[in-house]
Amino acid sequence: MSIWEKLLQIxxxxxxxxxxLAAIIPxxxxxxxxxxxxxxxxxxxxxxxxxxxxxxILLAADYDPQTQAENGPQAQAxxxxxxxxxxxxxxxxxxxxxxALAEMFSNSVAREYQKRRWEDYTYLGxxxxxxxxxxxxxxxxxxxxxxDYYNRKLDDIPMMQDIRNLDDVAAVIEIGGGNVCHxxxxxxxxxxxxxxxxxVTAVSGPQYYPFLQSGQLFGLxxxxxxxxxxxxxxxxxxxxxxxxxxxxQGMNVQxxxxxxxxxxxxxxxxxxxxxxxxxxxxx
Amino acid sequence: MxxxxxxxxxxxxxxxxxxxxxxxxxxxxxxxxxxxxVGIAAGYFAVLLFWTSLRPKFWDMIVYEHKYxxxxxxxxxxxxxxxFSRKWGWLSxxxxxxxxxxxxGIAIPLMLQTFVLRQLxxxxxxxxxxxxxxxxxxxxxxxxxxxxxxxxxxxxxxxxVGKTATFGIWVIMxxxxxxxxxxxxxxxxxxxxxxxxxxGTWLHLVD
Numbered sequence: 001m002s003i004w005e006k007l008l009q010i011x012x013x014x015x016x017x018x019x020x021l022a023a024i025i026p027x028x029x030x031x032x033x034x035x036x037x038x039x040x041x042x043x044x045x046x047x048x049x050x051x052x053x054x055x056x057i058l059l060a061a062d063y064d065p066q067t068q069a070e071n072g073p074q075a076q077a078x079x080x081x082x083x084x085x086x087x088x089x090x091x092x093x094x095x096x097x098x099x100a101l102a103e104m105f106s107n108s109v110a111r112e113y114q115k116r117r118w119e120d121y122t123y124l125g126x127x128x129x130x131x132x133x134x135x136x137x138x139x140x141x142x143x144x145x146x147x148d149y150y151n152r153k154l155d156d157i158p159m160m161q162d163i164r165n166l167d168d169v170a171a172v173i174e175i176g177g178g179n180v181c182h183x184x185x186x187x188x189x190x191x192x193x194x195x196x197x198x199x200v201t202a203v204s205g206p207q208y209y210p211f212l213q214s215g216q217l218f219g220l221x222x223x224x225x226x227x228x229x230x231x232x233x234x235x236x237x238x239x240x241x242x243x244x245x246x247x248x249q250g251m252n253v254q255x256x257x258x259x260x261x262x263x264x265x266x267x268x269x270x271x272x273x274x275x276x277x278x279x280x281x282x283x
Numbered sequence: 284m285x286x287x288x289x290x291x292x293x294x295x296x297x298x299x300x301x302x303x304x305x306x307x308x309x310x311x312x313x314x315x316x317x318x319x320x321v322g323i324a325a326g327y328f329a330v331l332l333f334w335t336s337l338r339p340k341f342w343d344m345i346v347y348e349h350k351y352x353x354x355x356x357x358x359x360x361x362x363x364x365x366x367f368s369r370k371w372g373w374l375s376x377x378x379x380x381x382x383x384x385x386x387x388g389i390a391i392p393l394m395l396q397t398f399v400l401r402q403l404x405x406x407x408x409x410x411x412x413x414x415x416x417x418x419x420x421x422x423x424x425x426x427x428x429x430x431x432x433x434x435x436x437x438x439x440x441x442x443x444v445g446k447t448a449t450f451g452i453w454v455i456m457x458x459x460x461x462x463x464x465x466x467x468x469x470x471x472x473x474x475x476x477x478x479x480x481x482x483g484t485w486l487h488l489v490d
Contacts, residue, residue, distance in 0.1 A: 013306065013307060016306045019471075019474070020474075023471070023474055023475060023478050024478060024482070027478060027479075027482055027488075027489050028482075028488070028489070066473075067473075068476060069472050069473050069475060069476020069477070069479075070469065070472045070473075070476070072476075096327075096328050096331055096332075097324065097327070097328075099331065125335070126331065126335055127335055127336070128331075128332060128335060128336050129336075131386075131389070131390070135389065146339070147339075185397055186390070186393045186394060186397045186398075187389075187393065189397075190393050190396050190397045190401070191393055201469050201472075202465040202466070202468040202469035202472060203462075203465060203466050203469040205465045206458070206461050206462045206465050207462075210402060210405065213405055213423075214401050214402055214404065214405030215405070216397070216401055222465070223465065223468055223469055223472055224468070224472040224475070225468065244483075244490040246479060249479070249489075249490070250472065250475040250476070250479065253475050253478075254468065254471055254472065254475060257471045257474075257475075258467070258468075258471070261467060261471075
């Protein structure tokens with residue numbers, strides 16, 4: 001058996017082990033590679049940066065533990081920016097497995113900025129049937145959410161007094177993976193014309209670029225890379241609060257794994273063509 | 284139960300490692316992790332639906348707010364369950380018809396607007412060679428047309444049509460390539476997320 005044949009028959013578990021090592025070693029010995037920002041991420045940053053303090057904004061954290069690795073750092077970076085700008089943030093989730101995650105991250109980021117629940121931010125919690133909920137938000141938040149996650153009436157929450165529906169928020173920033181992003185596009189942006197930006201998983205990223213080009217989205221965070229770009233833009237805040245830059249750290253690791261995958265792909269192709277050439281010569 | 288986060292993190296780490304152990308081969312540890320996830324997810328969702336939907340939108344409305352017309356959607360919901368009976372199964376068609384009718388009426392015009400009309404509008408762009416943007420727009424128009432011609436089967440793919448269709452399939456392949464690249468990045472991100480948890484949150488070896 002030639003070396004090419006041996007390479008093509010390599011046990012897949014060896015490849016898993018190599019990927020695992022390529023993902024662990026850069027964590028222990030960080031390379032400190034830079035992350036460049038793209039226009040679609042910069043536009044979200046600029047939009048939030050230009051809002052006046054006290055402006056209401058809606059953050060829909062529609063992700064669950066499956067996509068937490070990508071959407072979590074996105075949501076945290078964006079919420080930190082909103083709190084830094086002293087915006088009034090309404091947080092909600094349409095993901096049934098994400099209710100506790102959204103509560104955890106919103107309270108934890110609020111503590112970093114000493115923000116008060118019900119005055120600076122409100123967490124509405126989870127409701128089922130996303131399309132119906134989004135449509136109702138265009139009429140009145142109180143239809144689907146008469147009370148917030150902590151069972152307090154929306155009418156009794158100080159920061160919600162002048163927030164009736166989607167017309168009263170500057171924008172919706174939707175962080176999630178899957179169909180729910182389509183629903184926000186269809187039922188919130190197209191129906192009620194509310195400015196919309198998405199933070200999506202890398203798998204979903206390419207399907208949302210056309211909406212960026214058509215102007216239906218004003219910004220897009222694609223996967224861990226999008227989160228790392230936002231962390232780069234918020235670098236001063238991360239330094240000031242001494243916070244770990246999880247997405248940037250992740251992207252450094254990502255680069256090493258990608259190099260390994262490229263090498264394995266090239267070696268696999270070279271081996272395949274070398275064997276095919278030898279077989280053709282033999283016949 | 285102890286509220287010490289280390290204990291909870293250790294349980295999470297146990298299930299993470301248990302799930303990853305499938306990469307070596309199927310084993311009881313993986314089976315335990317898989318069953319626990321399925322069981323907890325189903326139970327959690329049932330309880331969540333009760334407290335976020337059935338209780339506030341049905342029970343509370345009727346019992347505490349005395350809005351008795353909420354009985355009607357409640358009955359329609361119950362009628363859905365008649366699907367399990369051969370004799371009374373036809374009753375489930377009424378709520379289903381209502382649901383599909385309302386859903387389609389809301390969704391179809393908005394979907395058409397979002398995914399077809401606005402996207403068509405976005406391909407009607409000022410084209411030219413004088414600027415990068417104009418050239419970029421020209422590429423968008425050509426690629427959209429070539430991609431559409433590839434799926435046009437009423438004419439044989441020969442001559443100009445054939446060459447355009449070949450260009451179209453190349454364009455589609457480039458799109459698939461970009462999607463695949465992003466998919467690899469997404470899967471690696473999930474692995475990175477778990478390693479961040481194991482090395483950082485659980486073992487405190489990294490920040």
